[in-house]
Amino acid sequence: MVSISKSLVPAIFSLLFILFLSVGIFLKKTSKGIHYWLFLGSLPTLVMNSRRIPEWLNEVFHSLGRGSFFIDGPIFSKLKYLVTCHPQNIEYILKTDFNNFPKGPDFRQIFDPFGDGILNADYDAWKVQRRMAHTAFIASEFKDLLSNVSRKVAEEQLLPLLAHAANTGSTIDLQEVCSRFAFDVNMNAAFGVHENYLSTEFPSNDLAEATEKAHEAVIYRHVMPMFLWKFMRLFQIGSERETTKALKTIDAHFYQLILRKRENLLHGIESFDLLSSHIKSQEQMRTSLTTKNDDKFLRDSMMSLLSAGKDTLASGLIWFFWLVFKTPAAEANILEELKLLFSSKSRELLEWPCVFDAQDLSGLVYLHAAICESLRLYPPVPLNSKTVLKEAVLPDGSLVKPGMQIIISNYSVGRMPWIWGEDCLEFKPERWIDADGKLIRHENMSKFVTFNAGPRTCLGRDMAFTHIKAVVAAVLFNFQVQVLEGQHIISKPAITLHMEKGLKVQLQKRII
Numbered sequence: 001m002v003s004i005s006k007s008l009v010p011a012i013f014s015l016l017f018i019l020f021l022s023v024g025i026f027l028k029k030t031s032k033g034i035h036y037w038l039f040l041g042s043l044p045t046l047v048m049n050s051r052r053i054p055e056w057l058n059e060v061f062h063s064l065g066r067g068s069f070f071i072d073g074p075i076f077s078k079l080k081y082l083v084t085c086h087p088q089n090i091e092y093i094l095k096t097d098f099n100n101f102p103k104g105p106d107f108r109q110i111f112d113p114f115g116d117g118i119l120n121a122d123y124d125a126w127k128v129q130r131r132m133a134h135t136a137f138i139a140s141e142f143k144d145l146l147s148n149v150s151r152k153v154a155e156e157q158l159l160p161l162l163a164h165a166a167n168t169g170s171t172i173d174l175q176e177v178c179s180r181f182a183f184d185v186n187m188n189a190a191f192g193v194h195e196n197y198l199s200t201e202f203p204s205n206d207l208a209e210a211t212e213k214a215h216e217a218v219i220y221r222h223v224m225p226m227f228l229w230k231f232m233r234l235f236q237i238g239s240e241r242e243t244t245k246a247l248k249t250i251d252a253h254f255y256q257l258i259l260r261k262r263e264n265l266l267h268g269i270e271s272f273d274l275l276s277s278h279i280k281s282q283e284q285m286r287t288s289l290t291t292k293n294d295d296k297f298l299r300d301s302m303m304s305l306l307s308a309g310k311d312t313l314a315s316g317l318i319w320f321f322w323l324v325f326k327t328p329a330a331e332a333n334i335l336e337e338l339k340l341l342f343s344s345k346s347r348e349l350l351e352w353p354c355v356f357d358a359q360d361l362s363g364l365v366y367l368h369a370a371i372c373e374s375l376r377l378y379p380p381v382p383l384n385s386k387t388v389l390k391e392a393v394l395p396d397g398s399l400v401k402p403g404m405q406i407i408i409s410n411y412s413v414g415r416m417p418w419i420w421g422e423d424c425l426e427f428k429p430e431r432w433i434d435a436d437g438k439l440i441r442h443e444n445m446s447k448f449v450t451f452n453a454g455p456r457t458c459l460g461r462d463m464a465f466t467h468i469k470a471v472v473a474a475v476l477f478n479f480q481v482q483v484l485e486g487q488h489i490i491s492k493p494a495i496t497l498h499m500e501k502g503l504k505v506q507l508q509k510r511i512i
């Protein structure tokens with residue numbers, strides 16, 4: 001008898017659990033666009049939409065007609081989020097009361113493959129990282145290095161690859177091309193090395209693939225309960241085993257690159273990449289935060305910088321191309337500007353394919369406006385999260401309590417009619433140009449937060465524009481691009497906004 005009743009216990013618990021869920025689901029109520037299940041809160045809706053979180057949050061904002069709402073987890077969890085796209089709230093969180101909204105300990109744990117670099121750090125640790133990175137980014141030698149790298153990778157890798165595709169009539173995935181370009185220029189900026197990941201053969205690259213895996217780990221950790229992925233990490237199961245493997249590869253490459261750089265500097269071989277600048281700053285600063293383990297500090301700094309630049313750049317590029325190919329008038333305007341620039345230049349430019357200098361491209365108003373416009377509609381970092389330290393009332397009246405998470409939807413900021421007007425979903429570079437033909441600096445306002453705002457504003461913004469302009473000029477001026485029909489373009493679940501299945505195109509030589 002005893003053994004029968006024991007074997008019934010799990011069955012009874014399962015039945016009770018199913019009953020509990022069913023009652024919850026039966027008593028589901030909808031409060032203007034967001035479903036709440038009794039006991040379960042909005043968790044089931046969140047799970048159902050986990051492959052399209054930015055788009056789903058955007059739909060909720062639309063149906064509510066306001067800029068903030070709360071998401072509650074199950075009654076047995078402390079999970080509560082405020083989701084906002086309200087410009088004044090964002091300004092308050094990112095600037096006015098900056099210290100009250102750190103990234104927080106959960107963020108650090110989920111993103112631990114990135115170590116203690118700038119992307120993960122808060123307070124004093126962040127200040128040290130920020131000061132060092134800022135010193136590196138503003139150096140004129142670093143800016144020169146970027147312009148040269150942009151031109152070099154476009155000339156020696158991108159254009160030969162595209163010319164090959166045009167000559168052979170082959171189909172290429174433009175997203176893959178953009179990702180490889182982004183890896184190469186960011187490795188150059190970070191370590192001063194030329195990887196040639198972008199070349200006609202599409203070679204494999206251990207480090208590039210390992211960084212992809214580390215990013216995937218972070219995505220899994222966003223959708224899994226923390227106890228589960230920690231358990232998987234402890235016993236080296238599934239995605240966590242893959243992550244450990246990837247981190248070993250990353251560490252091996254990074255420590256080797258650091259060692260080589262130190263040796264070069266010792267032998268007086270000067271370079272102006274981010275790693276060199278960090279090593280020099282470290283020597284000068286020598287704070288307790290940087291001396292604990294010098295190489296680990298450098299490894300983490302470089303991991304953050306490479307990650308901050310690589311996927312964002314690739315994302316910014318591919319959505320730009322997608323929007324421009326769908327809007328022939330915008331493509332024609334960009335070409336017009338490039339032709340004017342081309343005709344003002346010396347005869348050395350007259351060879352095909354033509355490569356432009358970064359400095360020349362920097363003055364093109366319409367091109368700059370078109371890039372801002374695509375970054376408004378498709379911000380590479382669609383969502384940004386913060387933790388609440390002390391209770392606060394945000395400008396729109398939302399009350400946030402200690403420990404609560406805030407999700408800032410950069411994606412929705414660019415897609416609200418009450419922020420950008422009724423035509424907000426249209427791709428209109430003209431909205432960035434005033435009546436005198438000058439650029440309107442929306443980017444200085446909280447209605448354009450694609451590059452973040454306040455003390456943690458993106459340090460790589462100028463670098464991103466330099467590279468995007470180089471690629472856009474190289475592609476559009478030299479080729480007519482045909483997007484293959486029948487592709488269903490949707491975003492894939494990731495920290496940065498990428499296309500689920502890439503963008504397949506064919507190219508033809510453009511005769512100007």
Ligand code: HEM
Pocket residue numbers: 118119130133305306308309310312313316375379380381384449450451452455456457458459460461463464
């Ligand atoms: C279109 C391209 C880019 C976009 C849209 C973008 C956007 C952003 C955003 C939204 C943040 C805030 C992230 C957060 O707080 O978690 C950020 C931070 C940062 N970005 Fe970018 N980024 C881009 C390219 C780059 C590039 C090429 C670099 C060069 C390495 C870079 C370096 C950084 C750094 C160092 C930070 C950390 C700033 C801090 O926390 O103080 N970004 N970026």
